[in-house]
Amino acid sequence: MVKSFIPKTLTEAAAIRKETGAVPIAGGTDLMVRYRNIAGTLPTFPWPVMYISNLEELKGISKEHDIVVIKAGTELSVVCESALVHPVLRDAVRQMAAPALRNLGTLAGNICNASPAGDANCVLYALGAEIELATEKSMRRMLLSDFITGPGKTELRADELMTAIRIPVHKETVSFYKKVGTRKANALSKLSCAGLLSVENGTISDMRLAVGAVAPVVVRSAELEKSIQGMNIDKFSENEESLFQAYSDLIVPIDDQRSTAEYRKTVACGLIKEFFRLIKEELS
Amino acid sequence: MQEITFTLNGKIITVTENPSSRLLDILREKLGLTAVKEGCGEGECGACSVLKDGKLVNSCIVPIGAVQGVDIVTLEGIRDTEEGKCIIDSFAESGAVQCGFCTPGMVMASAALLRTTPKPNEYQIREALSGNLCRCTGYNMLITGIQLAAKRGEGIW
Numbered sequence: 490m491v492k493s494f495i496p497k498t499l500t501e502a503a504a505i506r507k508e509t510g511a512v513p514i515a516g517g518t519d520l521m522v523r524y525r526n527i528a529g530t531l532p533t534f535p536w537p538v539m540y541i542s543n544l545e546e547l548k549g550i551s552k553e554h555d556i557v558v559i560k561a562g563t564e565l566s567v568v569c570e571s572a573l574v575h576p577v578l579r580d581a582v583r584q585m586a587a588p589a590l591r592n593l594g595t596l597a598g599n600i601c602n603a604s605p606a607g608d609a610n611c612v613l614y615a616l617g618a619e620i621e622l623a624t625e626k627s628m629r630r631m632l633l634s635d636f637i638t639g640p641g642k643t644e645l646r647a648d649e650l651m652t653a654i655r656i657p658v659h660k661e662t663v664s665f666y667k668k669v670g671t672r673k674a675n676a677l678s679k680l681s682c683a684g685l686l687s688v689e690n691g692t693i694s695d696m697r698l699a700v701g702a703v704a705p706v707v708v709r710s711a712e713l714e715k716s717i718q719g720m721n722i723d724k725f726s727e728n729e730e731s732l733f734q735a736y737s738d739l740i741v742p743i744d745d746q747r748s749t750a751e752y753r754k755t756v757a758c759g760l761i762k763e764f765f766r767l768i769k770e771e772l773s
Numbered sequence: 774m775q776e777i778t779f780t781l782n783g784k785i786i787t788v789t790e791n792p793s794s795r796l797l798d799i800l801r802e803k804l805g806l807t808a809v810k811e812g813c814g815e816g817e818c819g820a821c822s823v824l825k826d827g828k829l830v831n832s833c834i835v836p837i838g839a840v841q842g843v844d845i846v847t848l849e850g851i852r853d854t855e856e857g858k859c860i861i862d863s864f865a866e867s868g869a870v871q872c873g874f875c876t877p878g879m880v881m882a883s884a885a886l887l888r889t890t891p892k893p894n895e896y897q898i899r900e901a902l903s904g905n906l907c908r909c910t911g912y913n914m915l916i917t918g919i920q921l922a923a924k925r926g927e928g929i930w
Contacts, residue, residue, distance in 0.1 A: 493792040495775065495838045514836065521795070522815040531793050532836075540792055540838035565821035566828070579894025588885070590816055592828040642909065674903035677816050761806060 490531065494539040499546040499652070502539060502618065511537040511551035515547075515562050516593035540641065542593075546689045547652065559622075561597035561655045568596060571749070575656065575746070577664045577683060581612045587674040603637045606677045606747070608668055613656070613702035614709045615683040621653040622646070639705045661685040661695070663771050665677040665764050671754055673748070678702060679755055682766040688771050692721045698764060703757045704744040710739060720725045722772035729765055731756040736761050775811030779840045781920035782806075785813045792838025797821045799837050800847060807820035808877040813903070819905030823876035829885040831904070842924040851884055859926040860884060860918075871909030878905050883919050891930045892923055 494511055496502035512519050525530040541542050541547060547562030550571045557573050567583040568574055568593065576697045585591060600620065601739045610633070618633045622645065633654075636644050645651065666683035670676045674752040680702040696717045699709040709723070711736055720728065742753035777785040781804070788802070790799060791844045809832055812820035816831040823832045824845065824846040840888065851857035860883050863869075870876050886893055886901035898919050899912075907915060 490791075491793075493838055495777075495792055495841055514839075517834045517836055517839065518816055521836060523815055525834075528811055529798050530816060531791055532795075534793065538793065540836055540841075542839040543841055588882070588901060589819060589822055589829040589831045589904045592825070592830050593816075593874075598857065684890070 491534050492537040494537070496539055496541065496544065499544055499650075500625070502541055502544065503623060503636055503650060504538055504614055506650055507625055509537045510647050513541045513650055514538050515542050515595045515598050516564065516590075518590050518594040519598060525599040531593045538687060547655065555658045557656045557658060559596060559656065561651045561653055561718070561731045562595060565591040565594045566598065575659060577666050577685070578612045578616065578656070580608065580680070581609050581668070581683070584668055584673075590675070596654055600633065600637065600654070601645060601651060603639070603641050603643050604677075605640050605705060605707075606679055606702040608681055611681050611707050612666060612683045613654070614654050614699040614707045615672065615685050616659055619655040619691060620651055622649045623652045624650075628652075632708070637706050660687070662688045662765055664769060667760050677747060680742070680753050680758040682757065682764070684767070686768055686771060691772060692719055693717055693725070693768070693772070696768070698736070698761065700740065700757050700761070703753050708739045709728040710736070720754065722769065725768060725772060729769075731757075733761060733765065755771045775838070776839055777841050779842060780844040782846055791793040792836060794837045795833055796823070796837050796845070797832040800832060800858060806847050806849050808852075810874055810877060812874070817906070818875075819889065820875055820876040822881040822905065824881060824885060827885075827888070827921070829882055848880055848927055851880070855929050856884060856887070856926060859928050859929060860887070860922045863925060864915070864918040865920035867918035867921055868914045869910055873902075873909045875905060879907065879915055883922065887923060887926065887930045891927070893919065
């Protein structure tokens with residue numbers, strides 16, 4: 490049987506992490522399910538674990554200059570109620586799971602789980618979120634898009650804990666978020682899509698598009714986004730077809746228990762077209 | 774094994790358990806609170822719903838190690854209170870209880886809703902029950918039950 494710990498402070502948690510490699514469990518909405526055993530018996534975790542949901546140091550949402558800081562242990566239900574949090578992220582989080590699960594689950598847990606189907610991730614990618622990782626003695630930050638390297642794979646080191654998610658304040662002209670799943674509550678999504686558009690004087694000053702669950706990691710292309718900058722309605726209409734094709738080439742979904750590659754590709758392309766329609770509407 | 778102290782239905786208790794034990798198992802098997810039901814065991818059905826610090830959670834995915842120092846309320850903790858009686862009577866009168874397996878979880882979800890939203894509209898009720906499955910009523914009678922409880926229990930939440 491693996492060891493389990495209940496640290497009282499973040500410092501203690503970091504020390505336990507370093508000494509034993511214990512995996513932190515906050516809400517348990519992924520890990521308690523994945524490793525569950527028959528009723529009345531313990532979950533079969535393959536590694537030591539520590540329960541961190543009561544660490545006050547990991548709770549809360551604040552604003553530091555132009556960055557909204559969501560501490561890692563903050564529950565989803567708190568995120569979707571906070572006026573500091575970007576409306577599209579709140580909207581995405583509000584559509585996740587169901588009330589009881591949102592009272593337990595955290596964005597940080599979702600990120601570390603690194604499921605391509607993680608609902609909020611495409612919005613966090615679009616907003617350019619950074620994550621903060623701490624050990625007993627050091628702290629580093631990196632872009633979320635650099636942190637997640639593949640399905641279930643992250644850059645988290647064996648002695649690190651995620652302590653916060655840092656989201657630059659972003660104001661856009663048009664926002665777009667769609668999640669497609671079988672059932673509104675609980676079911677994991679087949680795919681999700683987030684778009685943010687800023688327009689100044691009839692030209693695109695900033696455009697971001699992120700699609701989740703259609704590739705090993707969230708799809709967002711810095712190159713394509715840059716190429717769209719500065720376009721007005723004529724230029725955008727002229728390039729729309731080739732842009733769409735370029736995005737379509739990045740959508741490489743798989744068949745799994747939730748959906749088929751063909752369905753995901755068709756719907757993702759439909760959502761991208763819809764966002765493009767909104768862009769044209771805004772530009773003209 | 775570790776000592777874990779928490780408030781259960783208004784009383785402070787200490788249990789000595791492996792921190793990874795599910796709150797659901799401790800409540801049912803060790804503490805005899807069998808209103809908490811195990812349906813799916815993976816947080817999808819809501820039959821095991823309890824309140825943790827006043828918020829609805831699925832006790833099947835809450836490890837007892839996460840309960841240190843918190844306040845847990847099960848159906849047993851509210852069924853004899855004014856609000857519990859109001860919800861339960863309204864459910865009974867609306868035909869919201871058939872086989873009864875989901876009922877304790879439904880009552881807890883209703884209490885969590887009415888405490889924050891004493892006059893919920895139908896959308897808010899459906900959203901509040903979205904994590905609780907019922908295989909008998911088709912949900913409409915549960916919604917009627919909550920609407921009745923909201924009307925009757927004005928001022929008690």
